[in-house]
Amino acid sequence: MLKAVSLLVVVLVVGVTIFDGVESRKTKRRIQESFDYSAISCRAHTASILDFGGVGDGATLNTGAFQQAVDHLSQYASEGGAQLVVPAGKWLTGSFNLTSHFTLYLHKDAVLLASQDIKSWPVVDPLPSYGHGRDTAGGRYISLIFGTNLTDVVVTGENGTIDGQGDLWWQQFHKKKLKYTRPYLIEIMHSDTVQISNLTFLNSPSWNVHPVYSRNVIIQGITILAPVTSPNTDGINPDSCTNTRIEDTYIVSGDDCIAVKSGWDEYGISYGMPTKQLVIRRLTCISPYSAAIALGSEMSGGIQDVRAQDITAINTESGVRIKTGVGRGGYVKDIYVKGMTLHTMKWVFWMTGNYGSHADNHYDPNALPEIKGINYRDVIAENATMAARLEGIAGDPFTGICMSNVTIGLAAKAKKYPWTCTDVAGVTGGVVPPPCQLLPAAGEGEGMCDFPAENLPIDNVELQTCSY
Known part of the structure; x- marks a missing residue:
């Protein structure tokens, strides 16, 4: 059994060296490197997964080692918190839970490999705002890295890798052999003050990063990669979250790069927790069959005050897409998009109520x-098949649509009519090619569709430089 001893941080003239705080059965180990990183909180204590018997050979299962490490380090929550360092190596693991006032740090050459033994994955209940799993009506496999009811948790690194090894899951999904919904790579629920940063996510079984029912979330500097034909490998899905910042991300996926959500049909309406105060900036997306940013389709708890800026999409089906329908209820309103650069799109703008x-x-x-107050400005698109496909709901039109300073270059084989519009209302200014009659010109675009000038609270959160 592992015996806890005091964690020591020894500051040397030549730098900072960390001694591990846990004695293993064989020998004391030392983390030989010093490093800095940015985080919402720095920690007073540190240990390595090696201290808990972890083996980074790509074959030894480390689920127990990870959970033992987190459970042990949780004792320092009220004493400055603790950090678990994962050094270089390939660390095969099943799901493990995080704790509060805790940092999981991955070395640049560290790779977490998700276990391929489907039977070993615990099954949890569906999310209350969904009522059902997304793949099946039953429960869902727990995420690889999971946490609930946490305060001050950081998952970061020096661009270390979390590999979901999703191909097995995708095959089982296509063959309809899964009894439960596929796991995500990381899910943080019912939590406050969360950071996920400077990591690479590969081949998730399904969604990659899923903060849900949480607030004060920063997702920054991550890369997400999956085959563009992989099923439902959404990049980042902020879900019923308040005060969230997503920035400096690069995503190649088989579904929406960022999908903003808040619950599904009657379950989302009943749960009633919206996503609001969301900032998305400096996103680069490649997703030939989906959107750079999707709002919905699960939006029954409401989505409000989303601010997206500096978005680049290449070979992506649509730029910003709103997905809803009869039975969803809820709302999508006060959406602001500024500065999109789009290359090779099927639709630049797409809203659907069906x-x-x-x-x-x-x-x-x-x-x-209720869909209203949707604002786009400063958009440049090249090689687009259509400018827009805008489909509201009969008797329930989408209103308050505003587009200004938009230039869309159509593809050589573009559709004959670049705009299709039904059950929508709004205004445009400085839009080329000229939009449909339901979106009449109301000027040249100057001062229209203004992006909010004031910061959201999450914009004012500054990261500290943590040294170990």
């Missing part, structure tokens, strides 16, 4: 979504 996909047959057919 998205089916219901949790079950118990949704309320009278629950109509």
